[in-house]
Amino acid sequence: MLFVRYLLLSSMVLGAQLSLYPTQRFLFVEISATAKIPCSSKEKLEGGGISVYWYRRREGEGPTCIKKCLNDQNVSKFACKPETRGMTLEIYNVQQKESGDYYCAVKSSSYLIFGNGSTLIVGDSYTTSSWVLLLAPSLPGLISTGMADLACIVHGVSNPVQISWNISGDRQDQALMRSQKAKDGSLMFISHLSIPKDTWTSAKILTCEVKFNSSGNSVKKSARYIERFDNGCFQYAVPLAVGGTLVLLMVSLSLGWICCPSTQGFQARRSAPPTLEEHQDGIVYCQLDFDSRQHGRSMMERPARGKSEKS
Incomplete structure (x- = not known):
């Protein structure tokens, strides 16, 4: 019983010492270049019966072991470069299909300790439908x-x-x-x-x-947050807005009738083109434009032409 407790305590201490963490959370690499994915630890990852593994997880797939750092297999594609307190995985001639999440792991006794991982992005992920x-x-x-x-x-x-x-x-x-x-x-x-x-x-x-x-x-x-009418006041907002628009329209028509000459030589005056809408903190401003036309009559009523508000 004491021996089992000792093994559990030793495992906890070993796990605390071998905390793994990525140096970079995201890495961007061009196609055909060499990707270098570092993994750091509080303790040395070489010797002492500690084995270092690298796992890759791509979208829609489960984690796959791609490299064990104690062997020399597949060196032409993957290589492990030991650091003072860590290990770097190098991927040669990297391609877009090798984008994904990479995790370093150390094995001691019968269990693995994983780091948080780094995301490798090869080439450009943007498409025409993005x-x-x-x-x-x-x-x-x-x-x-x-x-x-x-x-x-x-x-x-x-x-x-x-x-x-x-x-x-x-x-x-x-x-x-x-x-x-x-x-x-x-x-x-x-x-x-x-x-x-x-x-x-x-x-x-x-x-x-x-x-x-x-x-x-x-x-x-x-x-960002923009304060709006609460539910108790919103029911009055639409009628007030419609009423205010009608009043503004009537006043504009009255001013146009008073200011315009009523002689036979009246000439229509073109107004400036309507300005674009301005958006400030969620408020849409629009400008009313009044235009008059002469259609062979001495005088005519000037209709109001308003710029509709875009929703």
Whole structure:
């Protein structure tokens, strides 16, 4: 009984000493180049009966052991490079199909200790059908849970992508990632971020950034909380808006009738072209444009031509 307890205690100590962690969470490499995936440890990974393994998991597949660092097999494709306190896996002539998650593991006695892994992205994951969508939290969800749930959706990519979040410049690392493979072989990734309601309603800008390749270019989608009418006041918002528009229209027509000359020599005056809509904090501004035409009559009523508001 004491011997069993000793073995359990030794295993726990060994596991604590051999904590593995990746040096880089994402690595971007060009096609046909050499990929170098480092794995670090608090202790040396050589000697003492410790074996180092490398596993790869691609989308839609289970983890597969691709390299055991104690043998010299398949050196033409994979090679293990020992470091002072770690091990680096080198992949020569890397191709897009080798994109995926790579994990280093050490074996001692009869169990394996895995690191958190690194994601290798080879070439460009962007395709002609790729798009990025940011979903903001709904009001019922904020009320019921007190948390703001956001989702960044990346659709139609050929390989993994890097998705990162920040709130007004502060990086967020607590996002959860899910993936799905379509029938045509394309991939969709969903990154879910849950933050406190107060953080969302403080009007800070929340940004989802997606990186597809090593070029450094990325796609960014941003959102922030905009205060709206509550349920008790919203029922009055539409009638007030319609009434205000009608009043503005009547006043404009009256001013046009007073200011326009009523002589036989009246000439129609063309107005400037309508300006584009401006969006400021979710408010859409539109400009009414009044135009008059002379159709062979001495004087005619000037109709109001308003620029419709885009939804």
